[in-house]
Amino acid sequence: MESPVENGYRIFADLHTHTTYSHGKGSVEDNVRAAKFRGLKCVAITDHGIRHPLVGVSRKKFPAMRKDVQAAAEKFGIDVLLGIEANIYGMSGEIDLSDGDISMLDIVLAGFHASARPQKVSDIFMFQSGLVAGRLGKSSKEQIARNTKAYINCIKRFPIDILTHPGFWLQLDTYELGKACADYGTYVEISSRHRVPDEEGLEGFMKSGAMFVINSDAHLVQNVGRWEYALNLAAAAGLDEARIANAGNKPLVLRSKN
Ligand SMILES: [Zn+2]
Numbered sequence: 001m002e003s004p005v006e007n008g009y010r011i012f013a014d015l016h017t018h019t020t021y022s023h024g025k026g027s028v029e030d031n032v033r034a035a036k037f038r039g040l041k042c043v044a045i046t047d048h049g050i051r052h053p054l055v056g057v058s059r060k061k062f063p064a065m066r067k068d069v070q071a072a073a074e075k076f077g078i079d080v081l082l083g084i085e086a087n088i089y090g091m092s093g094e095i096d097l098s099d100g101d102i103s104m105l106d107i108v109l110a111g112f113h114a115s116a117r118p119q120k121v122s123d124i125f126m127f128q129s130g131l132v133a134g135r136l137g138k139s140s141k142e143q144i145a146r147n148t149k150a151y152i153n154c155i156k157r158f159p160i161d162i163l164t165h166p167g168f169w170l171q172l173d174t175y176e177l178g179k180a181c182a183d184y185g186t187y188v189e190i191s192s193r194h195r196v197p198d199e200e201g202l203e204g205f206m207k208s209g210a211m212f213v214i215n216s217d218a219h220l221v222q223n224v225g226r227w228e229y230a231l232n233l234a235a236a237a238g239l240d241e242a243r244i245a246n247a248g249n250k251p252l253v254l255r256s257k258n
């Protein structure tokens with residue numbers, strides 16, 4: 001089956017979707033049905049890590065999720081990956097997944113969520129300081145350098161396949177971060193849900209040599225496989241399909257599985 005062409009890109013997988021296991025509205029089966037309907041060959045179920053308040057998924061739920069993933073893959077005949085969107089929660093780049101957890105997953109995503117409990121009090125004053133400034137795009141150079149360092153630490157320490165919504169809440173040096181992503185084989189997400197990176201952020205990532213993924217981060221079933229913002233941004237910047245890991249005619253290569 002050929003992937004649908006939108007804005008000149010053939011995206012074959014949505015690698016970031018949420019279900020009722022965290023605070024998505026649909027079941028695993030609902031998301032997989034929607035992905036199949038949109039002509040995708042693959043969809044990932046990536047609910048929030050445990051530090052996400054109230055809705056984070058504990059590893060006790062992984063077996064039930066795995067069962068749902070297998071059942072939906074058989075029913076709809078497309079690839080379904082089980083993942084988690086981990087929280088980066090300290091300057092050291094710590095995430096809320098153990099090595100054991102990672103070995104149970106098919107794909108590992110990580111991102112910063114302002115609501116996730118920080119590792120140490122000092123992390124509030126380092127990594128999490130200036131959240132409001134970050135939201136407004138008015139972080140100081142020092143804050144941007146610290147945020148970027150925390151992300152790079154994370155990429156170096158853990159086999160992160162995808163860095164989710166970079167630039168949401170925190171401002172980053174996208175050129176420096178992109179270089180680390182390129183070196184370690186972590187993909188930079190262009191997020192339609194959070195509309196990041198912006199034009200300038202994407203420019204830095206593109207110069208760095210990083211590879212990208214285009215994802216919906218759908219929390220609603222009807223948003224699975226929808227990525228208008230990301231495609232428009234990529235097309236306007238002239239991003240080559242060859243640099244998008246979930247587009248074109250290539251196999252999906254994931255760092256956590258290599
Ligand atoms: Zn997120």
Ligand SMILES: [Zn+2]
Binds near residue numbers: 016217
């Ligand atoms: Zn998400």
